[in-house]
Amino acid sequence: MKTGIATVSIAGALPEKLAAIAAAGFDGVEIFEQDFIAHDSGPSDVGQMVRDHGLEIMLFQPFRDFEGLPEPDRTRAFERAKRKFDVMRELGTDLMLICSSVHPKALGGIDRAADDLNALGDVAAEHGLRVGYEALAWGTHVNDHRDAWEIVRRADHPSIGLIVDSFHTLGRKLSPESVRRIPGDKIFFVQLADAPRIEMDLLYWSRHFRNMPGEGDLDVRAFMQAVAATGYDGPISLEIFNDQFRGASPRAIAEDGMRSLLSLMDDVNRIEPAPHLDVPSMPPRAEIEGVEFIEFAADEVEASRLGALLTTLGFTHAADHVNKDVSLWTQGAINIVINTEREGFAHATYLSRGTSVCDMGLRVKDAVETVRRAEALKVRLFHQRIDQGELRLPAIQSVGGGVMHFLDAASGLTDVWDVEFKTTGNASEEVGLTRVDHVA
Template sequence: MRTSIATVSVSGTLAEKLTAIAAAGFDGIEIFENDLLASPMSPSEVRLRAADLGLSIDLYQPFRDFEAVPPDLLAANLRRAEHKFRLMEQLGADLLLVCSNVSPAAIGSDELAADQLRLLASRAAEHGIRIAYEALAWGRHVNDYLHAWRIVELAGHPSLGTCLDSFHILSRGSDPIGIAAIPGEKIFFLQLADAPLLAMDVLQWSRHYRCFPGQGMFDLPDLVGRVLRAGYTGPLSLEVFNDVFRQADAGRTALDGRRSLLALADSALPPQIVPTGFAFAEVTAGDPAPLGDLLGVLGFVCTGSGEEVWEQGGARLHLRTAGDAGPALTAIGLESPDPAGSVRRAESLLATVVQPNAIAAPDGTRIEFCRSGDLPTSGNITHIDHVALAQPWLNFDEAALFYRSVLALGPQQSLEVPDPYGLLRSRAMHAGPVRMVLNVGVHWQHLALACDDLVTTARGLPPELVLPIPANYYDDLDARYDLDPELRTLGIMYDRDDHGEFLHLYTITIGRVFFELVQRIGGYQGYGAVNAPVRLAAQHAREGDAPAK
């Protein structure tokens, strides 16, 4: 599988983009015209630089508003095209992307569009160049991939084919089943982008919110499979317009894009190994004593020395002394039926191995793969329910792809939660008993510990260790549900869904870390997100100011 990426997908100058893309292991690039126009390098110099880096130039794009126009505009467009053909000869690119016309001057005639595209292809062939015609989702008359194919078929020129773009197909809700009707040799290029499901204008959606495969909600494995079965033999190429990506480090973004394509071609990777539970969580602090005191109150027993190991039920926490900062969650142990196999899978997806059975997550958290532990001890707390990790805002999508592809955690809906100082963006990932929540917008991390009887557990906690929840929250809860009034006095919050009920409370925060005690009743699937705005406000009030983010 050859891989390619559009230069518009990463940040920096064209020279910086080429370096980052090559370092990530891509085979080729799409040159986005604006990147070339802004570059001090001549087309010939770009060609040489790409060749030195081992990159082919697979596509030059975009050429806009060409087809189905009146004669005077056609003459001007052909003149413009000849200039691009000469530029592409210097660049060493032999495929030009032509987008469907969005101009008000465009005429709604397939026959005219086919005639003019045939003429363009004929002129291009004289320069050894082919034309890939693409239907933009917002095209004036052509906005569907099968419509674009019908025009290509009507034109009937060997140097004219179609470009399939996953965003333009799936954002319109078009059925990719029609790809089977297109001969593989006439699919000249395939561009891939994922996206979150948003209710907004498709043009703005496209220009700002595309993401790499596996970071959004499109079914790209199905679409790519259909294109390959049709006989397409070209590269899988990423074309992603994303405001965050264009501000992030080019090297990290390119590496993330490469990971997304490797995950998309999953059959070529070592097998995916699903973790079977949490083995431990590690917290590091200059002085771990306050956290150890809190764990003791929660019923944990210290069973190790040096690096303290605290246990209760099936929950195990390691407290490590290092540096002089307050407590921070630094590592997560995951039970794996094959730790070495889990590491091989991670390495194949470009993860950094930091210890024989451990890798680094995008935010630096160490993920360690362990064999299943000993039988749980007794205690009110039974196991780690979930882990919530704060992510740098530029790397939120990178983290989502990492946990999805490397750890086989399936994504749940992305949420935006009101915070007193902005919005908390959150996405839960899970596979069986392993649940992780990725947050952007706060600096706190937390561990959720499961109980079979939270009310009984809460009765044994000193009130000063429990995060105080405003009375207004409980007044509203009383209006909606007929609940035990003791929830108010114990600081327990409540939620329910179609599957069951959820009780949870929060401890005070020490450093960046706090604990959540949870009880899932029935088959409750969520994380109490409806209560997050109240909890965040209570935490900010306790800190007395907005925390650094």
């Protein structure tokens, strides 16, 4: 399975984007024309820069307002396409995306559009290139992947294929099941995006609120199941337009995107196995049974104030760590840890952020398998020196620079309070707090 991402999906100048995309482990990129235009070197240099990062240019996009035009606009559209083909050859890519027209002069008609694409296919073939046709959700005459496929089918040209995008299908509340009837070899490219379900103009929604698969309300999994059922074995790529992403760390967004793709394809493969997609093997999703502990980093003064606050809330100073300056405060099944060590991760967190949550422990069925899945999803593991008699709790580097540990009863990790802590003998008094409901 080859993975890709559109350069428009993340922030930064083109070199910064490519570095982040390569570091996240993607195989290639969709070069968005605006990123190419904004860069200060020519197409051959851009192509070489992409390859120097170990990436391939999977797609050049977008080419707009091509099909269904009357003369002389039709001739001009073909001339524009030829110039784009010249750019593509210099870039070193063989596939261009044409999105369905919104041109005010565009004429409707399946056969008219098919004839235009067939003629363009001849031009593309002369250059050794291919063209993928995509139905924009807001296209004037073509806004449904079924119509786009019928146009491609009637065009009947080996250099003309279909591009499907989960947003354009699911955003219009179209069933993805019809995708299953499309021959996999006529799907030239697959783009994925999720989005929160918001009732607004389709174009505005698409340009500002897309997010990674699994982070929104669209059934991207069902869409990808339908694609996989066709036998399609080409690239799976993210095309995300999101204002917040464009203001965030390029590397963080690229890594999040890669995780979303791997997780999605694992979900698809478990429901409807698709061996041709070569999905990496990983353990199943872990079910969180509860929050085992929340750990604060503090100094002695702040720890005293935090302890006083916890006492007011009904918590009891129940135990202290046998080796470290760490105290345990409990109420019901809630465990709050205060760490005032002068070295290690908690201390580093305190120095950089002051008194704050530095660690969280989640109770799962199998801690080792949970971390194995995280590692398969390219999450960084967390390791720290442990002293004699301490348990080694599997952990990952979490969001916001924190740490997340995983504990399970089967391997005895939830016995950490008995193994590593010595009771203070303080009597506890129930005040009605029983568990951590959620963390926000």
